[in-house]
Amino acid sequence: MDNLFIRIIILAFIFMFLTDFECNAFSQTSLEELKSAHEMMSEDFNLLKRKVWMKMAPKLRMLKRQVDGLKSEDVCKDSSSIDHNNSTVSEDTAERDLAEKNDIVKCSTLLNVINEEKLIVRCLEETLNNLVKDFSVMKNKIQDYESVMTHVSTNVTQTAEYVSNTASEFATHLEEMFALQDSHNNLYVELTEMEESFRLKLDEIDKAGKTSSFRKPSFVSKWMLMRAQDSDYSQKTVPHGLGTLPYKVDVQIRPISGPNAGWIFSGDSGIQSDDDDSDETYGGAIYFYDETNVYIMVPLANNNYKVGFVINTGETQNRRLGNNHQASTDAYVRVKVWAPTDLPKPDLKSEWLPLDINNRSLAYYELSHSLNAYPGLVNVQIRCNSSVETSIISEGLGATPKFRAYSNAGGVIHAFSDTSVRVWAGLNVSNGGDNRLFGAMDGWKHSILNNLQAKEGEFRVLVWSDKNITTGDSEFEKHEENTEFAEWSAFEKFSPDNDLFSFYVQANDGLNKGFRFRGYGNSQSMNSPFGGAVYAYNPNGDVRIWRPNPSVGGHLVHINYPYGDGINAQATNDVHYVSTLLGPK
Numbered sequence: 001m002d003n004l005f006i007r008i009i010i011l012a013f014i015f016m017f018l019t020d021f022e023c024n025a026f027s028q029t030s031l032e033e034l035k036s037a038h039e040m041m042s043e044d045f046n047l048l049k050r051k052v053w054m055k056m057a058p059k060l061r062m063l064k065r066q067v068d069g070l071k072s073e074d075v076c077k078d079s080s081s082i083d084h085n086n087s088t089v090s091e092d093t094a095e096r097d098l099a100e101k102n103d104i105v106k107c108s109t110l111l112n113v114i115n116e117e118k119l120i121v122r123c124l125e126e127t128l129n130n131l132v133k134d135f136s137v138m139k140n141k142i143q144d145y146e147s148v149m150t151h152v153s154t155n156v157t158q159t160a161e162y163v164s165n166t167a168s169e170f171a172t173h174l175e176e177m178f179a180l181q182d183s184h185n186n187l188y189v190e191l192t193e194m195e196e197s198f199r200l201k202l203d204e205i206d207k208a209g210k211t212s213s214f215r216k217p218s219f220v221s222k223w224m225l226m227r228a229q230d231s232d233y234s235q236k237t238v239p240h241g242l243g244t245l246p247y248k249v250d251v252q253i254r255p256i257s258g259p260n261a262g263w264i265f266s267g268d269s270g271i272q273s274d275d276d277d278s279d280e281t282y283g284g285a286i287y288f289y290d291e292t293n294v295y296i297m298v299p300l301a302n303n304n305y306k307v308g309f310v311i312n313t314g315e316t317q318n319r320r321l322g323n324n325h326q327a328s329t330d331a332y333v334r335v336k337v338w339a340p341t342d343l344p345k346p347d348l349k350s351e352w353l354p355l356d357i358n359n360r361s362l363a364y365y366e367l368s369h370s371l372n373a374y375p376g377l378v379n380v381q382i383r384c385n386s387s388v389e390t391s392i393i394s395e396g397l398g399a400t401p402k403f404r405a406y407s408n409a410g411g412v413i414h415a416f417s418d419t420s421v422r423v424w425a426g427l428n429v430s431n432g433g434d435n436r437l438f439g440a441m442d443g444w445k446h447s448i449l450n451n452l453q454a455k456e457g458e459f460r461v462l463v464w465s466d467k468n469i470t471t472g473d474s475e476f477e478k479h480e481e482n483t484e485f486a487e488w489s490a491f492e493k494f495s496p497d498n499d500l501f502s503f504y505v506q507a508n509d510g511l512n513k514g515f516r517f518r519g520y521g522n523s524q525s526m527n528s529p530f531g532g533a534v535y536a537y538n539p540n541g542d543v544r545i546w547r548p549n550p551s552v553g554g555h556l557v558h559i560n561y562p563y564g565d566g567i568n569a570q571a572t573n574d575v576h577y578v579s580t581l582l583g584p585k
C-alpha cells in the first residue's frame with residue numbers, strides 16, 4: 001500500500017510537471033524551473049529509493065534470517081526430500097514425520113510470504129523501472145526543450161544584434177542627415193554671401209553705368225538696298241543678335257541720288273498711311289523689333305495704288321513746305337540697335353501698361369518722370385502680338401493722322417516735358433475699326449509680319465536724365481525758334497555710325513505747352529488735318545525740315561480725337577524745334 005501511494009504521488013508530480021513544461025515551453029524561466037524541478041525530482045527519487053530500501057531491508061533481512069534458520073536445522077531441505085521420496089521411510093519415523101510435517105507447513109508458509117514479498121519487490125521494481133523510463137522521457141523532453149531554448153536564445157541574440165545594427169545604422173544615417181543639413185546651411189550661407197557680392201557687383205556695374213553714359217550701339221547693320229513696290233526688296237528681317245529687347249532702335253535711310261543724297265532720313269515705327277488714294281503719296285521705312293530681329297518694311301501696294309515711296313518729303317498736293325523735296329523708290333537702309341547695356345540705367349522704366357483701342361480708359365496715359373528737367377532721351381515702347389507668334393515692339397510716334405474710315409491707320413503717339421510723358425492711342429470709333437496700335441498693313445503688304453493689326457497691347461516708358469546720358473556737354477541740345485527755316489545747322493558735326501540724333505517740335509502754348517513731339521522720317525500723312533515735321537540730317541550736323549503746310553490743314557503739333565479719347569487734343573504751329581545729339585564720349 002505504501003509503495004502504491006508513493007508511485008501515485010510521483011506520477012501526479014510528473015503529470016503536473018509535464019503540463020507546466022508545455023505551458024512554459026518557450027519561456028526562459030520555465031527552463032530554469034524545469035531544471036530545478038528535475039533536480040528536486042532526482043533527489044526525491046533517490047530518497048524514495050532509500051526509503052523503499054530501508055523499509056524493505058529489515059523485512060527481507062528478517063525473512064532471510066528465518067529462512068537461514070530453517071536451512072541450518074535442515075528442515076526445509078529434508079522434509080522436501082522425504083516428501084518426494086518416501087520409499088525409504090520406515091514405520092518408526094512417524095513421530096518425526098509429524099514434526100517434519102509441521103516444519104514443512106511452517107516452511108511453505110514462509111515460502112509463501114517470501115514469494116509474496118518477492119512479488120511486491122518485483123512490483124516495486126517495475127514501478128521504479130517505469131519511473132526511470134518516465135524520467136528519461138522527461139530528460140529527453142528537457143533536452144529538446146533546452147535545444148529549442150538554445151535556438152531561441154541564439155535567435156534572440158541574433159535579433160538583438162540585428163536590432164542593434166539597425167539602430168547603429170539609423171544613428172549613422174541620422175548623422176549623415178545632420179551633416180547634410182549642415183552642408184546645406186553652409187551652402188545657403190555661401191549663396192547668401194555670393195548673392196550679396198553679386199548685388200554689390202551689380203551696384204558697381206550700375207554705378208559704372210551711371211558714369212559711363214551713352215555707348216555706341218551694340219549692333220549696326222550693313223546698308224541694305226530697299227525698293228518700294230518690289231515684293232523682293234520691300235521687306236527685310238535683320239537679326240540683331242542681342243537676345244534681349246533693345247532699349248532703342250534707330251533706322252537710317254540714305255537716298256541713292258537726288259537732292260538729299262548724303263543726307264539721312266529716319267525710319268518711323270507705325271503705319272499711318274495706306275494705298276487707297278491714287279493722288280496721295282506716302283512713304284518711309286517702317287520698323288518693328290523683338291528680342292531677335294528688326295523688321296523693316298517699305299511701301300508695297302496691297303489692293304489699290306502704287307503711290308508709296310521709300311523717301312517721301314510730302315511734296316504732292318503741297319502737303320509740306322520746305323526745299324529739296326524728294327520722292328524715291330530706292331534707298332539704302334540700315335539699323336542701329338542699342339542694347340540695355342549700351343545705355344545708362346533709365347531714370348524711369350515704367351511697368352508694361354495696357355492699351356486697348358476699344359477701351360477709352362486704356363487709350364490715354366500721363367506718367368510723371370520727376371526729373372524736373374527735360375530728359376536726355378525718352379523712348380516709349382509699344383508691345384503687341386503679331387500673327388507670326390512673336391510679340392513685337394513699335395516705338396512711339398509724334399503726331400496723329402486724321403481719322404478716316406477704312407484708313408486703318410495706327411501708331412501710338414507720345415510727347416514729353418520736363419515733368420511727364422503723355423501717351424495717346426487711337427480709339428476704334430467706327431464699327432469696322434479704323435485705328436490700330438501699329439496700324440494695319442494696307443499699303444505695306446508684307447509677308448514677314450503678315451496682316452499685322454494690333455488692337456490691344458501694352459507699353460512702357462524709358463526715360464534718361466540728360467545728366468546721366470550725355471557727356472555733360474551742354475551742346476547736346478539745340479533749339480530753333482524760327483519754324484520756317486528749311487535748313488538748320490544744329491550741330492558742328494557728328495558720327496552717323498555711333499550717335500543718336502533726335503528731332504522734336506515743342507509746343508510753345510496750349511494744353512501741351514512745353515511738350516516735345518518726335519519728328520518724322522518721312523511723310524505718311526494723307527488726309528487733313530495732319531501734323532508732325534519731317535526731317536533729315538547730315539554728318540556735318542545740319543538739319544533739313546519739311547513742315548506741314550498750314551494751308552492744307554498741316555500743324556507742327558497735331559493731336560486729335562479719337563486719339564487718347566480726345567484728352568489734351570491740340571493742333572498748333574506755335575512751336576519751336578529742338579534737336580538732341582547723343583554720342584559716346
Ligand SMILES: *[C@@H]1O[C@H](CO)[C@@H](O)[C@H](O)[C@H]1NC(C)=O
Binds near residue numbers: 081086
Ligand atoms: C527415493 O528412494 C528410492 C529407493 O530408495 C531412490 O532410488 C530414489 O533416488 C529416491 N528419490 C529421491 C528423490 O531421493
Ligand SMILES: *[C@@H]1O[C@H](CO)[C@@H](O)[C@H](O)[C@H]1NC(C)=O
Binds near residue numbers: 154155
Ligand atoms: C528566428 O526564428 C524564426 C522562427 O523559427 C525564424 O523564422 C527566423 O528566421 C529566426 N531568426 C534568426 C535570426 O535565426
Ligand SMILES: *[C@@H]1O[C@H](CO)[C@@H](O)[C@H](O)[C@H]1NC(C)=O
Binds near residue numbers: 465
Ligand atoms: C542720374 O543722375 C542724377 C544726378 O546726378 C542722380 O541723382 C541719379 O541717381 C542718376 N540716376 C541714375 C539712374 O543713375
Ligand SMILES: *[C@@H]1O[C@H](CO)[C@@H](O)[C@H](O)[C@H]1NC(C)=O
Binds near residue numbers: 362
Ligand atoms: C476698360 O479698362 C478699365 C481699366 O482697366 C476696366 O476697368 C474696364 O472694365 C474696361 N472696360 C471694358 C469695356 O473692357
Ligand SMILES: *[C@@H]1O[C@H](CO)[C@@H](O)[C@H](O)[C@H]1NC(C)=O
Binds near residue numbers: 456
Ligand atoms: C498675346 O498672346 C498671348 C498668347 O496668345 C495672349 O495671352 C496675350 O493676351 C496676347 N496679348 C495681346 C496684347 O494681344
Ligand SMILES: *[C@H]1O[C@H](CO)[C@@H](O)[C@H](O)[C@H]1NC(C)=O
Binds near residue numbers: 083087089
Ligand atoms: C511413500 O511410501 C509408501 C510406503 O512405502 C507408499 O505407500 C507411498 O505411495 C509413497 N509416497 C510417495 C509420495 O511416493
